[in-house]
Amino acid sequence: MSDSTDEQYPEVAYCDDCFELMMKNEEDSGIVGEVNYEDHHGDECQRCGKTVEEERAEQEGK
Numbered sequence: 001m002s003d004s005t006d007e008q009y010p011e012v013a014y015c016d017d018c019f020e021l022m023m024k025n026e027e028d029s030g031i032v033g034e035v036n037y038e039d040h041h042g043d044e045c046q047r048c049g050k051t052v053e054e055e056r057a058e059q060e061g062k
């Protein structure tokens, strides 16, 4: 495991908003491949480009 933020992860990451949207939109499709934000992803939302830090700031409600 490396802490490098330059690494590209094969999983796609989505912010909570997009994750919820996709789960609703795709609940009939049976597609299972979404990966919610995890600290080790260190990635942007593949849908809206929101970063983990931005998501975290929103969740703090400040």
Ligand SMILES: [Zn+2]
Pocket: 014, 015, 016, 017, 018, 019, 045, 046, 047, 048, 049, 050
């Ligand atoms: Zn998003």
